[in-house]
Every structure is written in structure tokens, then in C-alpha cells.
Amino acid sequence: MSKPRLATCSLAGCFGCHMSILDIDERILELAEVIQFHKSPITDIKTFTEHCRIGLVEGGCANEENVEVLRAFRRNCDILVSMGDCATMGGIPALRNFVEIEECLREAYVDGPSTHNPDGVIPRDIELPLLLDKVRPAHEVVRMDYFLPGCPPSADTIWAAVTALLSESPVDLPYPLVKYD
Amino acid sequence: MSESSIGRVVEEVAREFGRERWRLMDIARGVQQRLGCVNSQAMDAIASWLNISRVEVEGFVTFYSFLSKEPKGRIVIRLCDDVIDQMAGYEEVRRGFEAALGISLGQTTPDGAFTLERTACIGMCDQGPAALVNDVVVTNLSSDKARNIVRSLRENPRPERLVQRFGSGNNAHPLVRSMVENNIRKAGPIVFSEQARGEAIRKAVAIRPAEVIRAIKTARLRGRGGAGFPAGMKWEFARAAEGSPKYVICNADEGEPGTFKDRVLLTEMPDRVFAGLTIAGYAIGASEGIVYLRAEYAYLRRYLEHILDRRRADGLLGQKICGKAGFNFDIRIQMGAGAYICGEETALINSCEGRRGEPRTRPPFPAQRGYLDCPTVVNNVETLACVTRIMEAGPATFCEHGTPQSSGTKLLSVSGDCSLPGVYEVPMGITLRDVLEMCGADEAAAVQVGGPSREMVGPAQYGRTIDYDDLATGGAVLVFGPDRSIPKIVSAFMDFFVHESCGECTPCRVGTRLIKEQIDRILAGRGEPKDIDELLQLGETIKQTSRCGLGQASPNPVLMTIKGFRHVYEELVSPDPHGYQRSFDLTESVREAERIAGRRSIHHREVRT
Numbered sequence: 172m173s174k175p176r177l178a179t180c181s182l183a184g185c186f187g188c189h190m191s192i193l194d195i196d197e198r199i200l201e202l203a204e205v206i207q208f209h210k211s212p213i214t215d216i217k218t219f220t221e222h223c224r225i226g227l228v229e230g231g232c233a234n235e236e237n238v239e240v241l242r243a244f245r246r247n248c249d250i251l252v253s254m255g256d257c258a259t260m261g262g263i264p265a266l267r268n269f270v271e272i273e274e275c276l277r278e279a280y281v282d283g284p285s286t287h288n289p290d291g292v293i294p295r296d297i298e299l300p301l302l303l304d305k306v307r308p309a310h311e312v313v314r315m316d317y318f319l320p321g322c323p324p325s326a327d328t329i330w331a332a333v334t335a336l337l338s339e340s341p342v343d344l345p346y347p348l349v350k351y352d
Numbered sequence: 353m354s355e356s357s358i359g360r361v362v363e364e365v366a367r368e369f370g371r372e373r374w375r376l377m378d379i380a381r382g383v384q385q386r387l388g389c390v391n392s393q394a395m396d397a398i399a400s401w402l403n404i405s406r407v408e409v410e411g412f413v414t415f416y417s418f419l420s421k422e423p424k425g426r427i428v429i430r431l432c433d434d435v436i437d438q439m440a441g442y443e444e445v446r447r448g449f450e451a452a453l454g455i456s457l458g459q460t461t462p463d464g465a466f467t468l469e470r471t472a473c474i475g476m477c478d479q480g481p482a483a484l485v486n487d488v489v490v491t492n493l494s495s496d497k498a499r500n501i502v503r504s505l506r507e508n509p510r511p512e513r514l515v516q517r518f519g520s521g522n523n524a525h526p527l528v529r530s531m532v533e534n535n536i537r538k539a540g541p542i543v544f545s546e547q548a549r550g551e552a553i554r555k556a557v558a559i560r561p562a563e564v565i566r567a568i569k570t571a572r573l574r575g576r577g578g579a580g581f582p583a584g585m586k587w588e589f590a591r592a593a594e595g596s597p598k599y600v601i602c603n604a605d606e607g608e609p610g611t612f613k614d615r616v617l618l619t620e621m622p623d624r625v626f627a628g629l630t631i632a633g634y635a636i637g638a639s640e641g642i643v644y645l646r647a648e649y650a651y652l653r654r655y656l657e658h659i660l661d662r663r664r665a666d667g668l669l670g671q672k673i674c675g676k677a678g679f680n681f682d683i684r685i686q687m688g689a690g691a692y693i694c695g696e697e698t699a700l701i702n703s704c705e706g707r708r709g710e711p712r713t714r715p716p717f718p719a720q721r722g723y724l725d726c727p728t729v730v731n732n733v734e735t736l737a738c739v740t741r742i743m744e745a746g747p748a749t750f751c752e753h754g755t756p757q758s759s760g761t762k763l764l765s766v767s768g769d770c771s772l773p774g775v776y777e778v779p780m781g782i783t784l785r786d787v788l789e790m791c792g793a794d795e796a797a798a799v800q801v802g803g804p805s806r807e808m809v810g811p812a813q814y815g816r817t818i819d820y821d822d823l824a825t826g827g828a829v830l831v832f833g834p835d836r837s838i839p840k841i842v843s844a845f846m847d848f849f850v851h852e853s854c855g856e857c858t859p860c861r862v863g864t865r866l867i868k869e870q871i872d873r874i875l876a877g878r879g880e881p882k883d884i885d886e887l888l889q890l891g892e893t894i895k896q897t898s899r900c901g902l903g904q905a906s907p908n909p910v911l912m913t914i915k916g917f918r919h920v921y922e923e924l925v926s927p928d929p930h931g932y933q934r935s936f937d938l939t940e941s942v943r944e945a946e947r948i949a950g951r952r953s954i955h956h957r958e959v960r961t
Contacts, residue, residue: 302942304942311935
């Protein structure tokens with residue numbers, strides 16, 4: 172029987188949650204025993220070619236590409252986990268929700284104090300995904316099954332959650348793993 | 353207007369009310385009336401005249417919808433947008449006004465002549481669509497009438513000239529001169545019985561105050577505002593409470609959408625209401641009474657003042673009333689300024705004291721510490737009319753009507769899909785079916801009893817009774833025919849709560865908005881089955897965690913209708929086959945970015961795999 176597959180992605184996040192995955196250190200070997208990494212920044216596999224058991228989603232949705240990736244994860248994974256505060260609540264990127272996007276773009280590309288852009292052009296290349304009007308947590312875009320809070324969730328938290336999901340036992344995280352003050 | 357003339361106006365108004373902090377409502381209203389707004393300079397001036405902080409004044413002004421920081425037009429047209437008026441053609445009327453004025457809702461014409469606004473229920477559901485033109489009520493509107501109103505106001509900017517035909521009864525009184533109709537469809541044996549002016553007070557002062565309270569308790573009179581607290585008990589608490597002076601307040605802030613019976617009562621039976629307030633004053637030992645009249649009923653004010661003057665002249669108010677030594681009592685009218693929550697008694701008391709109409713934390717109850725921290729009784733208009741009748745005819749006669757737990761009669765304000773909307777005085781305990789038959793609602797598919805904050809029932813429950821044990825109501829009965837969409841009605845009710853939430857506590861401020869958005873998504877065809885249970889969960893949270901009655905009642909439209917009409921919601925929702933959230937609209941979300949980039953999003957070409 173083939174090993175269950177795991178996919179991960181970082182949407183509007185800082186990759187901190189992925190760093191936290193790597194912080195499981197040598198346990199990653201243990202993990203590799205029981206799962207196979209599929210589409211993930213860690214493997215550099217770009218598209219889903221097979222169905223996965225678990226998808227770990229870092230970050231919320233800030234642009235149309237994030238939406239497309241997240242929807243692909245929903246279609247291709249049995250269980251989707253919002254990993255970290257950005258996926259769960261929008262996090263730091265969602266601070267821009269209080270500002271009109273035109274103003275955000277002008278500040279970033281035209282008016283910012285360190286910006287040199289004499290033509291005042293706001294990039295509009297077809298390669299660049301368009302921004303959404305608001306940054307949204309993952310569960311506002313697709314159905315999510317589990318939420319791991321934390322900025323980032325600790326390696327132990329991620330480890331405990333993934334191993335519980337793989338063993339199909341209830342995800343019951345001890346309090347110290349989800350306590351953040 | 354120059355700063356010095358603003359200062360002069362504020363000074364005049366402040367002096368008129370003795371520079372008393374607790375008359376801030378009257379002062380702010382006076383300034384609003386004279387300047388068309390209470391702007392920044394005016395707020396500074398009020399603060400300095402009353403020796404209070406500027407932020408208190410600003411907090412006050414921004415709380416009430418009839419006060420504004422921005423200048424309003426000389427004529428303010430306030431269109432009533434409650435659900436019944438919407439059913440009667442509010443949208444066409446709005447468009448008629450917008451077209452005629454060349455502005456949209458919420459705007460003021462460039463010449464400063466007109467402001468067009470929406471407002472919550474103005475108590476004219478039986479003759480809607482209706483609007484207020486300054487203080488003048490215009491009813492039975494259509495888009496044609498809207499255009500005519502604007503035309504005639506442009507020719508002659510005096511709103512009172514819009515009234516060409518007077519309404520029934522005292523609406524034609526020289527001091528009212530209103531087109532409002534009473535529509536009294538059924539006058540019962542208590543509230544609308546023959547009046548004998550002065551008799552009730554004479555009988556009351558002939559016995560001791562404690563005996564008056566006993567009579568009210570014997571009659572088992574309960575509060576007619578809807579909550580049904582025993583009136584005699586409330587009086588007894590206030591009488592026993594330490595502190596003086598004591599106050600009695602008549603709650604004429606009839607704001608529950610769909611309720612208008614107090615308006616009719618005040619038009620036709622003001623003496624009976626004032627007598628009730630006087631008797632309450634005698635019973636608890638108060639020498640001052642206040643009638644808190646909602647701003648929407650300002651057109652009745654001069655008439656009510658006149659009735660009060662007449663009572664003073666007849667010795668029914670003032671010193672030694674009916675010759676009773678030591679019983680001095682007078683009544684003043686306190687105008688409100690457009691805030692539904694002020695119908696809640698502690699919010700009403702705050703408003704009377706010139707504060708934001710936010711409910712107080714209880715205890716202490718008003719009977720212990722109310723108006724100006726003195727023992728205070730607040731009674732509904734109808735309750736006081738019942739008091740008068742009980743003193744006139746005795747408690748036994750009163751108890752002949754109604755049920756053991758709910759004695760007497762109840763005034764109902766019936767509106768919506770029925771042939772005879774209006775006011776009905778019915779015995780307590782009447783079945784809803786009988787009410788519907790009386791008002792000609794043959795095809796009622798749903799009935800909202802008690803307004804948005806109470807219960808909506810379907811045909812299977814028309815056998816239920818209107819009393820404190822079953823369908824308790826302040827009087828509103830909103831009838832909906834088979835063609836009405838229940839979620840749409842709920843959405844309109846939620847608009848009301850979103851607007852009226854004072855914003856102090858989060859569950860109500862945010863929760864009402866979340867419910868409204870969720871309902872609108874369901875109506876737009878973007879709902880999923882799980883949304884229904886989420887709505888229930890959200891509603892329960894709001895109910896349990898809001899501080900005051902408004903917040904606690906605000907999810908009722910959705911909770912009650914999901915309970916009674918779940919299938920209606922289920923027909924509107926469906927799951928997404930891919931597990932996407934149907935509430936998320938990608939096309940809509942990238943619209944602004946598309947505009948900025950000047951190109952279409954590539955997702956339009958996306959093919960789902």
C-alpha cells in the first residue's frame with residue numbers, strides 16, 4: 172500500500188509556518204517513513220498529480236492566485252488544515268483591509284519614501300496576480316477542516332497535529348501547544 | 353453662519369432651559385431647529401454653557417438620528433423604510449423623491465433646501481408608505497405624490513401646507529391638523545370606553561395611595577409595553593423606595609416597528625393617559641410626571657400641551673388636585689430625538705436626563721434609582737389608560753375581560769397584508785385566528801406578533817393566544833401574505849437592528865451585521881446548508897452575550913423564522929460540489945483590482961478540473 176501523501180503551500184504568509192515545519196528537525200525522517208511529500212515548497216512539486224490525504228495551508232488569500240491554489244488544495248486533499256494565524260484569521264497581511272487597494276498600490280509603487288518610480292507606473296503585467304479587495308482567511312474561501320493557531324505554530328504543534336491526523340486519532344492538542352502568552 | 357451668531361443662538365436656547373445639564377435634549381433639539389445642525393462650534397458653546405465636556409455633547413448629538421453635526425436642509429424629508437412600508441411601495445416613493453429632488457437618499461440639495469433621509473418605523477404602518485416632512489406626517493405615498501410634494505414645497509416651503517384633508521377624530525383638531533387617520537377598527541370596553549374626565553382622579557384621591565396600588569394589583573394590571581411586569585408591584589416598589597422626589601414617566605416612545613396604537617391613544621384619549629400618570633404620581637408620592645414623546649410624534653405636541661393646560665385650568669393638574677390637600681402634581685413633555693432604544697425604560701431615563709439613550713445596568717431598578725437617581729416609575733401609554741379605567745369602573749370590571757393571568761384588553765396595531773389595518777382593542781387571550789379574521793387577513797402565510805424583536809408564527813400556530821402566557825406583544829401584529837419572502841422580511845428587520853444598535857457591546861454591534869450579511873448571501877443564492885446552523889449559533893451567542901434587551905432580541909427575527917420556517921431557508925441553500933465557500937465571490941473580489949490594472953482577471957478563463 173502506498174504511503175499517504177501530504178501537500179503544503181504558503182499563500183499570503185511569510186513562510187514562517189514552513190520554517191516551523193522544518194523545525195521538527197530530524198523527526199522529518201520519521202515523517203518521511205510514513206508519508207510522502209507531494210506538492211509543496213519543500214519538494215518544489217508545482218501541480219497536483221495525485222490526491223493527497225492532508226494539505227497544510229499557510230497564509231490567507233490576498234490575490235487571485237492564492238485563491239486558485241487554495242481551491243486546488245481543496246479539490247486534491249481530503250483534509251485541509253489552516254496552519255498559523257494568517258490562514259486562520261488573515262494575520263498581518265489583513266491589516267491592509269482597512270485601506271483601499273488603490274492607496275496600498277500607490278504607497279508601495281509610487282508614493283513610498285524609498286520608492287524610485289519616475290513614471291509613476293503601477294505594475295499591471297498579466298504575470299502578476301490581481302489583488303483581492305480584502306485579504307481573507309482560508310476558511311472564507313474554501314471549507315477548512317482544522318485550524319492550528321500560532322504565529323507560527325510550534326514545530327511540536329505541527330508534529331502533534333500531523334501525526335494525529337495520520338493515525339486517524341482525534342486531534343487533541345495539549346494546552347501548552349496552543350498557549351501563546 | 354458666523355461663530356458669534358451661533359454662540360448667540362446657543363446662549364438663548366441654553367438660558368431658556370436654565371442652563372441645566374439634564375435639559376441637554378431640549379437644548380440640542382432647540383439648536384438643531386434654529387441652526388439646522390449642531391455643528392462643532394455649537395457643541396463647544398453648549399459644552400461651555402452647561403459646564404460639561406465637549407465629548408459628552410458630541411456623544412449625545414451623534415447618538416440621536418434627529419440631531420446632526422452636518423447642516424441639514426431647511427426641509428428634511430424622512431422616509432419610513434420599515435418592512436410594511438417597503439411592502440406598500442417604499443422603493444417607488446424613494447425613487448420619486450430622488451428624481452424630483454435630484455439627490456439620492458442621505459443627501460442634501462446643493463441649495464440647502466432639502467435633505468432626503470430614511471428613518472425607522474414612524475408609526476404609520478396602517479397608512480404607509482409614509483414620511484415625515486420636518487414634523488409633518490404625510491401618508492399613503494406614491495411616486496406621483498412624492499413628486500407633487502416636492503413641487504408644492506418648492507412653491508411654498510411650509511410643510512404644513514401639504515395637508516389638504518385632515519384625518520379622522522382629533523387629527524383634525526386645530527392644533528394637530530394632520531392627515532393621519534386613526535383607523536380605530538374595534539373600540540373595546542376599557543381603553544376606548546366613554547371618558548368621564550376627572551372621575552378617576554377624584555376616586556383615586558378619595559382613598560389612600562396604598563389603596564390605589566391595591567386596586568391596581570387587584571385588577572392584575574400588567575405592563576402593556578410587552579414585558580408584562582405587574583404595574584401595581586412596580587408602583588409599590590417605588591412607593592417603598594427611599595429617596596425623594598419621586599418621578600413617574602409615561603413611555604410614549606413607541607418605536608417597535610409596526611406599533612402605532614399609542615399614537616392613536618394620544619390622539620383620541622390623551623386625558624385618560626394623563627389621568628393615569630397623575631394617579632401613578634399620587635400612588636407613589638411623586639409630584640412630577642414626564643411624558644417622553646418620540647420625535648416622530650412631534651406633530652401631536654402642541655395639542656398635548658393644550659390638553660395639559662386644560663387639565664391645569666380644571667384643577668386636574670397643579671396644586672391640590674381635586675381639592676386633595678398635599679397632592680401637587682404636574683406633567684411636562686420631554687421630546688425624544690429618534691432612537692428606538694429609548695423605548696427601553698432605563699435608556700429612556702438616560703435620554704430624559706440629557707444623556708445618550710443607552711440602557712443602564714440593573715440593579716438598581718428605576719423604582720429604586722431612576723430619573724436623576726430618584727425612585728421612578730415608567731409606564732407605557734396604554735398601561736396608564738388602563739389605570740384610569742380601573743379607577744373609574746373598579747378592578748372587578750377590568751378583570752371581567754381577558755384571562756386570569758392577563759386581565760383586561762389589549763390594543764393591537766395591525767398592518768401588512770390585510771384589508772382592515774388599524775387599531776383593535778381586543779380582550780386578552782384572543783386567538784390569533786380571530787384577530788386575523790377581524791382584520792381581513794384571509795391568506796396570511798406568516799404573522800409577526802410583537803414586532804421584529806418577538807415571534808413570527810405560521811398558519812399551524814394561529815390557534816395561539818395573545819396574552820402574557822403565550823404571544824406576549826406590545827401590540828404589533830404584522831401580517832404577511834403568501835407571496836412575501838420570509839428571509840427578505842428578516843433582512844429588513846436586521847437592517848433595523850443594525851441601525852438601532854447603540855454599538856456599545858460587540859455581540860450586538862457586530863453580530864447584527866453578520867446576520868444581515870449572511871441572510872443577504874442566502875437571498876443572493878450563495879448560501880450553503882451549514883449557514884442555517886451557523887446563523888442559529890450566532891444568534892444564540894448574541895442573545896446570551898448582549899447587555900441590553902435590544903441586543904438580546906436582535907437575533908429573534910432569524911432565530912424565530914428558522915424555528916418556524918426552516919424549509920424556506922433550506923430551499924434557498926445548496927452545498928458546493930468542490931468544497932469552495934459559495935459566499936466568496938471571486939469576480940466581485942477582483943473587480944477593483946481589474947479597474948486599477950485596466951485588464952480582466954485571468955480567472956475568467958479558469959477551467960475547473
